[in-house]
Amino acid sequence: MIGFGHHEAQGAFRALADPTRRDILLLLSEDDMTIGEVVERFDITRAAVKKHLTILEEGALISVHASGRERINRLEPLGLKSVAEWLSYFNQFWDKRLQALRVAIEKEESEK
Amino acid sequence: MIGFGHHEAQGAFRALADPTRRDILLLLSEDDMTIGEVVERFDITRAAVKKHLTILEEGALISVHASGRERINRLEPLGLKSVAEWLSYFNQFWDKRLQALRVAIEKEESEK
């Protein structure tokens, strides 16, 4: 393994287990949104959306920024890195051909 | 998006949400194992391990092969691909530098 500290990915894995939360992440990848704006896109109550956002925040997949009486929810793509890194271990099993490429990426990473 | 049919990743995401199940996947990446062999590595009952293996199988992350009175559990790395693909959409957000490389990989995939 190269230089990755495994930043406790449990919160992220937990957050990703729910399809609504994954959809929220896709939404937020297009634009930062208030809770109200997120709610408009789903058929569930604001309380339910709020719970999802809390779990996403606990998993470090989004951040929340107060702005007056609104709270802006922003995607934190870095949070997904821990998941991607955990997963990358298995790349060698599903496609040997990509392994050389992966090594090249890790090498580039370590030279940052 | 290129040629990925989104192979219903929900089962895989659900399976990955539990840390014991992720550990089981790491175990099975080293070697195929019977339930009994898996149980030896954890401090939970065989019934609990069996439940985890069932969920992993439902998520297409492992396959089970009867062999006499034993049942061999085998890692199915392809099952992780749907997760990796879902995740890959976010690569552009956490590291623009990898995007060109990702495109190259997708191109190679589509030429299979």
Add this chain to the structure above:
DNA sequence: TTAATATGATGCCAAATGGTATCATGTCAA
């Protein structure tokens, strides 16, 4: 100041989860 608006907090509920203990079944070997 005061009403409207955006959000947070709480309590409740049904279903899913992760675990246990116990019992049933199937297969191997003496």
Add this chain to the structure above:
DNA sequence: TTGACATGATACCATTTGGCATCATATTAA
């Protein structure tokens, strides 16, 4: 054939989860 062994199936339990309705709080704008 029959006992030992590997596994599967069930019933039960406490906790978590995803949802709702309702109430409380804070900020904006008239």
